Amino acid sequence: MTVRLTLLGTVVALAIGIVGAPGRMRPRSVFGRIVTVYVEIVRGTPQILQLFLIFFGLTQVRIDLSPDQAAFVWIALYGGGYATEVFRAGLEGVDRGQHEAADALGLRPWRAMLRVVIPQAVAVVLPPLTSFLVLQLKASSLLFTIGAAGIMYEAQLGVNTTSHPGVLYAMAAVAFLVLNLPLTRLGAYLERRVAVYR
Amino acid sequence: MQNGTESVVEVRGLGKRFGRNRVLEDIDLDVHAGEVVAVIGPSGAGKSTFLRCVNYLQPFDRGRLRVLRHELQGTEEPGYRRPAPATLTAIRTRVGMVFQTFNLFPHLTVQENITLGPTETKGMPRGEADDLALRLLARVGLQDKAKAYPRRLSGGQQQRVAICRALAMQPEIMLFDEPTSMLDPELVGEVLAVIRELADDGMTMLLATHEMSFARDVADTVVVMAERRIVETGPAREVLTAPRTRRTRAFLHRVLDHAAVPDDEDDSADAGEG
Numbered sequence: 227m228t229v230r231l232t233l234l235g236t237v238v239a240l241a242i243g244i245v246g247a248p249g250r251m252r253p254r255s256v257f258g259r260i261v262t263v264y265v266e267i268v269r270g271t272p273q274i275l276q277l278f279l280i281f282f283g284l285t286q287v288r289i290d291l292s293p294d295q296a297a298f299v300w301i302a303l304y305g306g307g308y309a310t311e312v313f314r315a316g317l318e319g320v321d322r323g324q325h326e327a328a329d330a331l332g333l334r335p336w337r338a339m340l341r342v343v344i345p346q347a348v349a350v351v352l353p354p355l356t357s358f359l360v361l362q363l364k365a366s367s368l369l370f371t372i373g374a375a376g377i378m379y380e381a382q383l384g385v386n387t388t389s390h391p392g393v394l395y396a397m398a399a400v401a402f403l404v405l406n407l408p409l410t411r412l413g414a415y416l417e418r419r420v421a422v423y424r
Numbered sequence: 425m426q427n428g429t430e431s432v433v434e435v436r437g438l439g440k441r442f443g444r445n446r447v448l449e450d451i452d453l454d455v456h457a458g459e460v461v462a463v464i465g466p467s468g469a470g471k472s473t474f475l476r477c478v479n480y481l482q483p484f485d486r487g488r489l490r491v492l493r494h495e496l497q498g499t500e501e502p503g504y505r506r507p508a509p510a511t512l513t514a515i516r517t518r519v520g521m522v523f524q525t526f527n528l529f530p531h532l533t534v535q536e537n538i539t540l541g542p543t544e545t546k547g548m549p550r551g552e553a554d555d556l557a558l559r560l561l562a563r564v565g566l567q568d569k570a571k572a573y574p575r576r577l578s579g580g581q582q583q584r585v586a587i588c589r590a591l592a593m594q595p596e597i598m599l600f601d602e603p604t605s606m607l608d609p610e611l612v613g614e615v616l617a618v619i620r621e622l623a624d625d626g627m628t629m630l631l632a633t634h635e636m637s638f639a640r641d642v643a644d645t646v647v648v649m650a651e652r653r654i655v656e657t658g659p660a661r662e663v664l665t666a667p668r669t670r671r672t673r674a675f676l677h678r679v680l681d682h683a684a685v686p687d688d689e690d691d692s693a694d695a696g697e698g
Contacts, residue, residue, distance in 0.1 A: 327527035329481055331541035331593060332516035334509065341540065345531045 235301025243309025268307025356413025439486030580611030
């Protein structure tokens with residue numbers, strides 16, 4: 227359950243990041259300002275608070291979400307804030323001269339993005355992206371606080387019924403590790419593949 | 425070398441600022457077809473910025489510019505209208521640019537670097553673009569590097585590829601922004617040779633450079649820029665061996681102390697000042 231939710235939410239988060247990053251490149255535009263406020267809030271407030279606001283707080287404006295729904299929304303929004311920054315760093319990490327060279331050849335702005343900037347941004351973006359995914363997985367450990375199913379939920383359940391916190395939490399930790407290790411390995415592999423782009 | 429009286433580039437009163445910082449002031453210039461114009465001057469004079477205004481990589485706020493019949497105005501001028509994308513594309517396909525830092529696309533092979541422009545902007549078919557790329561590379565002696573990635577090449581080789589990339593668009597004017605400033609000294613010659621050949625073939629060029637002997641030998645006209653303005657213009661030999669303004673003399677003195685440019689000037693015998 228943890229995995230599926232996190233995965234779906236993260237996909238949405240990445241989509242938010244891709245849309246939001248260009249906004250951060252033009253911070254004074256209308257869209258840019260909206261994105262900046264969004265990112266500041268996500269990064270400036272505690273995760274647990276964000277989660278509670280979505281699950282408990284929204285009931286005050288009559289939006290009642292189930293634990294799973296709230297969990298999904300939070301994973302997406304929280305991840306979206308970070309993903310935006312990761313993609314922004316990627317775009318900015320591409321040398322300015324590349325934009326100039328593409329422009330000088332007559333490439334229209336979005337073709338320049340597609341053929342020149344983004345392929346290079348991918349290489350810049352991969353290391354922080356893998357960290358980001360690991361972070362998302364760890365963030366999901368908070369979901370049990372609102373009753374959403376997940377590794378921590380099961381662990382907590384086990385602790386409440388059997389009073390063996392050490393073993394159960396240790397098993398939870400192992401479970402997270404097992405999920406994270408392939409991620410980091412995949413990340414390292416992808417980074418090697420795109421090394422030619424730098 | 426100068427045929428026809430209409431200039432291909434006409435600059436009148438061009439000015440530019442970044443925020444409150446003025447970087448170009450009152451620039452006037454005419455460039456004729458086939459003319460080679462060397463732009464010299466101390467760093468920070470505005471040479472690079474000026475070059476980037478000519479192909480509108482940088483917009484400017486004052487004055488006006490005509491490039492090959494395309495008119496562009498300063499953003500603060502009363503008649504200002506945003507240039508249409510089609511105009512910008514037209515200018516950029518007819519005016520090629522070579523950068524100080526080469527700016528080759530690292531994720532593409534040498535050949536792909538060269539074919540990107542024609543295939544994307546001119547809709548040239550892939551096969552034709554590949555042929556063109558290989559021909560251009562052969563002209564500069566780099567045909568065996570076609571499938572290599574830029575980072576495997578020396579600076580001089582990269583810059584020659586960059587020249588091919590610009591030439592692939594079959595431009596009528598070439599802009600060179602200090603093309604050899606970032607090169608190790610022993611690699612400078614091979615790049616200058618390519619530029620010289622282009623000049624001999626009749627290409628219209630604006631060349632910002634610190635290579636004074638090259639400017640003296642290859643350029644028709646020299647424009648001296650200092651502190652945002654043009655301080656002197658004239659035939660290359662004249663300006664470089666017998667400059668009329670004090671500013672130019674001061675600059676050349678500092679520069680030529682390092683270079684072995686034989687000249688027949690004797691400072692003490694100068695008459696008049698600029």
